[in-house]
Amino acid sequence: MTEIKRPGALYQQVAAAIRDAILSGEFAPGAPLPSEAQLIERYKVSRPTVRNAVAALRAEGLVNVQHGKGSFVRTSGLPPVTVERRISRSGSAGPFVTHDGITWEQPDEPKIYRTETTAITGPPLGLGEGEALFGCDRLLTDPATGTRALHRTLIPFATAEDTELAQAPDTEPAAIYELLTKAGHKLWWTETVQARMPLPDERDALQIPDATPVLHTTRTTHGTNDQPLILEDLRISAERAQLAYRITAEKPPAARRARA
Amino acid sequence: MTEIKRPGALYQQVAAAIRDAILSGEFAPGAPLPSEAQLIERYKVSRPTVRNAVAALRAEGLVNVQHGKGSFVRTSGLPPVTVERRISRSGSAGPFVTHDGITWEQPDEPKIYRTETTAITGPPLGLGEGEALFGCDRLLTDPATGTRALHRTLIPFATAEDTELAQAPDTEPAAIYELLTKAGHKLWWTETVQARMPLPDERDALQIPDATPVLHTTRTTHGTNDQPLILEDLRISAERAQLAYRITAEKPPAARRARA
DNA sequence: AGTCTCAACTCGTAAGGACGAGTGACGTCA
């Protein structure tokens, strides 16, 4: 038995011992951990204790477990995809809206539907709850890396009527921006970023492994007079992606306060 | 026994049943779940199965468990703190650098130290590995909401020598920007956002509850000639915070490609 | 040689029992 330290529960001591072994290089990234039976032998504890310890390491994102094969040290590696959150100068042509840095593909048809604003989606659009919206959901993939993302566009009826969007709510964002600009709007955007654990359907659609959150960005497009026109929504596995922004010094604008 | 559905393992069926009960409003946010004993009675399963089900809900972030008290439906609520990621016009005066939207306090002294660039910190600074750095770590708190954040400043020796930063590596970011501007730099910034599960020490320092990730932003300050001058690093619990950006249309700049 | 079956390995699920530890309320005692 490799020696075990003080703090707390047995399974935590075992987890700490395995964690140290990983960090010290005894178990290299990608390499298999000892099997449960071997860990039982090594630390002289029962199987539930071993499983509890491994579960803790799993929740930390240190270890991957595969049924029938074994447990493996997770290869960290920097997020391979950097999504640049700027507004591309539409060019367009590619399979999707290269609405940020990369060229996405759409394996499925965009799903178009109608909804209403909620307590979440209403405020950023400057609307109450229950106002009519066009919605369009897309599953995007980056063929180069296999990264997947869920994209959603929400178009208030008011915005749709001023353009031809009512006839084609599945217009791609870059094209929407173009339409709005042609309609006389000078556009700017606000974007918020949140992180949370994925819902079961998101785990599914985005193929998210254990203990990895989703990055959830919400972008509001503002037109002349600063009124909100469009709401976009991008969800992406945080394992494979990071977001990138470019910031320039700004003259004191109309003071905009952090919301409580 | 409230009826139970098909899919998969028993504990998953129980978890699904409880999840539905929560979503249907039978257990309101903040309200206590039935105790383990009651769940055993209700679903006619053993205690490990109940505990496994509750653990699943915990990992989803749906439920909070308190030793000796019970399990409670987690109150979601939108992240109460919005951190605006722009460059404040330094005004300064407040307790900390209001380097984004809010006024932070520093309960502890900033920790100043020396390090070297790593495989992570080197590239964004345009340096190799092992180059000397000044470091400064801060714990920030927002007294209004109790939100906490970890802030780190990394200053390459080259940058420190051109200013007076070698004497005071704990200068606050807004003041650093001012110094650099006075030194003749026209500044701009890049910022990347990642999300991941917290390390044990981050869970501690930021008081992060179960199943909530950290938002990890890295900001590089660029000066004239676009060379990187400073690296900043902000880590914050994703439960209490979201990041906000303002984006304006840009003329096609020198093409900047997404890193692989 | 090629295919197939099976056995041995992995982790996953489920039950049962026992005890420890944190919390809060109630009742007793000063």
Next chain:
DNA sequence: TGACGTCACTCGTCCTTACGAGTTGAGACT
């Protein structure tokens, strides 16, 4: 009345045992 201790309730930890299910390779059969 007030302070304190006990007790009943919660979840946390740990053990034993048993069987199911996915994966892989070795051996037998065709």
